[in-house]
Each structure stands twice: as structure tokens, then as C-alpha cells.
Amino acid sequence: MTMTALSPSLAQSVTAGFARKRRIAIAVPLVILAYLIYAAISFDLASLAQRARFDNAAILLSDFWSHKTHVTRDNRSGELTVAIEGEGKGTYPANLIPDWIVTDGDITRIDLGRGYSVTYDVAGARMIVPGYGTIDIRPVDGKPVLTAPEPIPDWISLAENKVSVTTDAGRFNYSRSKVETFKYEAGWELWFFTIDSPFFDKSFVELANLAIASPRIDPERSNFGYMVSEFWTNKMWRHGDVLWAIFETILMAFLGTMSAALISLPLGFLAARNFMPLGVFRGAVRRVFDFVRGVDGLIWTIILSRAFGPGPMTGAIAIAITDTGSFGKMFSEALENIDEKQVEGVGSTGANALQRARFGVIPQIMPVLLAQVLYYLESNTRSATVIGAIVGGGIGLLLTQAISTQKDWEEVAYYMVLIVLMVMMMDSLSGWLRRKLIKGE
Amino acid sequence: MASITYGAQPGPGPNLSSQQQSYLEMVRRKRMYGGILMVIFVALMASGWMTAEMRNAGGFWNGLPQLADFPAEVLTEAWDKRAIIPALIWEHVPALIETLNIAAVSTLLGALMAMSLALLATRGLARWPRLIPLFRRSMDALRAIPEIVVALVLIFILGGGPVAAVVAIALHTGGALGKQFSEVAENADLKPVEGLASVGANWSQRMWLGIIPQVAPNWLSYALLRFEINVRASAILGFVGEGGIGHDLKLAMQWGQGRYDQVVAIFLLLFAAIVLIDQLSDHYRNKLVKGA
Known part of the structure; x- marks a missing residue:
């Protein structure tokens, strides 16, 4: 009888439990959705579409994989300049102008390929667009006047x-002062050698031949050495400076992480219950760890850069201080979880406190410790990029500088590729070291 | 010990003595390797610090006495204006909420992305086993791109605002959490999945009912830890880019003297928020993982 009396209530409670679970299963996604809607409103997502500059995105994307050559004529002096990205460093001297530009007295013909061409002459300038016709522009009282097949399409802006x-x-742009044509070509131009270098525009075979068999261009040094130095000091891409910056960033991460580990290991003992019987002291050390972690890398970086000025040392110290807090906490937790038997065993042979720590404790926590340190080394390479942007050192600084010019996007792309390669390299390095040192493979 | 096992005569245990010798040899070699590694490490550290100091604008020993100058300057000014600090703190709460919102939304979106990536990249669970390497590599790539790169590029395109930071942090979170989620999912028991498969459940039902309940506590714990990290990242991104409390801090710092009361107010607010979030997430993570 009691059974029959109980079973409905059991069934009821199970059903109630299921119903509750089902309610939770529906409620959780609903709460998340509600929060996301709230966030979308508070982030003003609706107006984003208007604010977004998709033309900027187009510029950025095309710069990432291509470069443009500016062919500019000064309308007052009639002088013609051909320059890569319009920069002084990329200006072609008159004898090296690429063969898609033909100059004949006052007339300049620019072949843009696929039937498109532009002509500058005394009367003005003309662009031939296949499938549309000729766009003719001639100045009247200094203002450009357009003659083109009607209706004027929207890709011509007046x-x-x-x-x-x-x-x-x-x-193609025509204004009072100048007329310019931009031709887009794939690839990062002048990546190896700039125009003023004797190795500019040479094929790989020619370069190899120069390096091995040809007489010296500069009698002072070998052609190969000259080549390397021309590449290293490339004015457009500054490979030497960029690699130094990458090195600085890795240096910041390495010094910061390792110093933090070295400082927090002894401090970790002071914060572990089984090594520091004095509760007050232990609490104090722990509060120091909490404080250092809580203040956050950002604030440490600001304070330190006031004292030490910009540079990699400031970044390294900032990383070291922040991570001392994290490591200290982790190490003391690892120390509290060790097996006391090994320490007792070492102690029974008459070892003193230092020897007990060295031979009884360190071998136990070493795997945990190394794994954490190596993981942080990898993650700090990324942080060092950001910290470099704040303190002014390393690749982070170069990146923010290139982004703030808002035009050197090919350099931004180059730095991004290098940063990703650097982080991936550190990732596999730390993974390899972890396997090597901890698992002993 | 050795002399006891060998007995009185030194002769009869040549094997043992060679074993002992080779053991001692091994210990010596290990110590030598350790010593060499130690020397290399010390040399790297010393030369590293020296290089870093050389390339720094100010030297270490020159800067050390000035270390306290800036905090002292800030604190004296703030102490003079201590009466208005609580009001200033209150004034910056909306910025803090924006920073927290950025962190929370990006953690949520990143975790959702990580969930699907992790399930698709785990052996035994993947929907398309052949594509596992593809999903793994894409997680690696997402993890490798620092937030600041994505954020700065997106600020250029989107014209500022918190969305750039959200996308940047979410992408990184997706990669980082995806790896951790997949490590957890690897250890999940496959029996519920088989059971569900036997009653004709499709892939998403198998994952949702068979795997998610098993891994939820660990996944949540990792997501909480990531939220903690993302709060810091969102503050830093605000400082470098735009939005949130980091941006307020930068503005107050750029103003310099006369605005140090604001700097202190923001410091205090940020510190309190970070410590509080750390404590809460620590507490809940312990609860989740240990089930206590």
C-alpha cells in the first residue's frame, strides 16, 4: 500500500524535475538572447551600417595584396612623376620609368591594360574605357570640363x-593643379630592393648570377654582401628595423615571463600554507599577489613608462610585475598540493630546509611550473605586442604607427603576417619545450 | 649501500659496479646538462636585460628613483580633491559597464563559436572527421592574431565604437576557448552518444544531449576564466583604440595635471571591478569543477 502511495509522488517529482530542466533549457538561451539584444542596443548597432566606411575596407583589402603606381602630371609646370604609392622613396628616375608609360614630348600615354588607357597632352587628358567610350577632360579657365558619352555613369564623379x-x-583624377592616374598591380612592390638600388628590377637568375659570378658592383664588398645590406636597409619596407622590432617584442615577453617566474618562486613558498606557518605573513604576501594582479598590466605599463621612458625594458618590467601576481598565486597553490612524503623522506636523510625544498619539493612542482611558464611565454608574446603599442617599443609600435598614417596598409599587412608568424612560432616552440622538458620525449 | 650488497669481496659483482658507475655517469651528465642550461639561461637573461635597457629611452638606474614620482604626484593631487572622488567614480560607471559589456558579449560570442569549433575538431565527435585538421588550424590562426591588430583595422573600417573591440576579442576567444573546449570534449564519455545514435538522433541532437551535459561544468569554468581575461583585454583595447573605461583613462592621462583626480577615480573603479570579477569567477569555477 505504501508503495502505491509513494509511486505517484515519485513520478510526480521526476516529472517536476524534468519540467524544471526543460524550463532551464529554454530559459538560458532566452536570457542570452535578451542580453545580446540589450548589448546590440547599447552598442548602437543600428547606426553601424551608416558609420561603416566600406570604401576604407576596399582600400585596405586592395592594399593588402596589391600596390598602386601614381602617374602624376603637374598641370602648371607640366612635370611628370611616376612613383609607387606616390611616395618620394618610390619615385622612378626618368631613365627607369616602366614601359607601360610612354612619353613623347608633352604627350604621355599610359596603358592600364585590358584596353584601358590614359593620355595626357597639352589640351588636357583623355581616358579610354572599353565598352563605354572616351572620357575627355580639358581645362577651361583652369576648371576641368568633361566630355563623355551621356548619361554619365556613377563611377565618374564630378x-x-x-x-x-x-x-x-x-x-584617374583630374583637378586644377594636377592630373593623376593610379595603376593597380598585384604584389608588394620594392619588397626586395628599392628603385635606387643597383639590384632593382632584376630577376632571380640575374641576382644569383650577380652574387656568384659577376665582378663587384661596389669594389669595397662582395655583391652578395651588398645585396643583403641593400635588402636589410630597404627604405620602403625597412626589413632591418622590422626584424629588430619583432626581436624586441619576443625579448619583452621572454624577460618578463622568466623574471616573473624567478621572483614568484621564492614568494610562492611564503604564500603556501605548508611552508609558511605564520598566517599574518602568508596573508600579506597573498594580498600583494592579489594587488599586483588586480592593478592590471595596463596601469603598471602606464606608471612604468613614466619612470623609465618608452622602450622594451619598460614593457618587460610591466609584464614581469603583472605575471609575478599570477605566478605567485599558481605556484603557492601548486606548493600546497604537493605530496609531503617525499619531503619527509629527504628530511630523514638530514637535509636542511633549503635542501628539502630543492630535492623534495621542486621536482614535484617543476612540471606544473614549467607548463605554466611556457604557456605564459606564448601568451605574453601577444601581450607584448599590445604593451609595445602603449610603451612604444617593438612591433606593436610599428603597427600602430602604420595604422595611424591610414595609408600604409601594405605595411600593416606585412606586420600582421609577421606578428601571426611570430606568435605561431612561439606557440610551437613552447609546445615543443613543454613536451621535451616535462614528458621527457 | 653498495658495499653491503657486494659483500666482503670487491670482485664478485662487476655487473653491479658497472651499473653503479653508469648511474653515477648518468647523474653527472644530467648535472652537466642542467649546469649548461643554467649558464645559457643566465647569459640569455643578463644579455637580454642589457639589450632591453640599451634600447630603452631611459635607463633602469635613472628611472628607479623616479618610479614613485608619478604615483605620488597623482595621489597628492587626488588627495587634495578627495571630496569629489566618489562623484567622479560614479561618473565613470557607464564607461565601466561598456567595458564589461564588451567583455561579456565577446566572451559569449567567442564561446558559442568555440563550442561549434571544438565539437567539429574533436576526434570521435566531429561531424566531418576529414575536416578535423582544417578546424584545428583555423583555431590556431584565430588564437595567433592579437586582438589589437583586428581591433585597429576594424576601427578604421567601422569608424570607432565598441563593435570593433567585440569582434577582435570574440575572434581570439573563439580560438583560445575552442582549444580548451576540445581538450575537455576529448575526455567525454562516448556511451551516451552511442545510445542517442541508436535511437536515431542526428548529429546536433547527439552533441546537445550526449556531450554538452557532460562537458558543461568544465566549459563554463573555462569560459568564466576567459571572461576575467577579456575584461582586462577590453580595458587595454579601450586605451589603445576606442571605447569603455580604457579610453576614459587615456583621455584623463593625456590631460595630465589637473585631471589626476579622474585618473585615480578610474584606477580605483577598474581595480575594484577586476578584483571583484576575479573573486567571483574564482569562487564559481571552484564550485563548477569540484562540484562543491
């Missing part, structure tokens, strides 16, 4: 003093 044409093959 302002009072400026006409710009954007096509797949290139861009």
Missing part, C-alpha cells in the same frame, strides 16, 4: 574643381 574616374583597371 565636382566643381575635380573629376575622378574609378574603374577596375585603375583610377
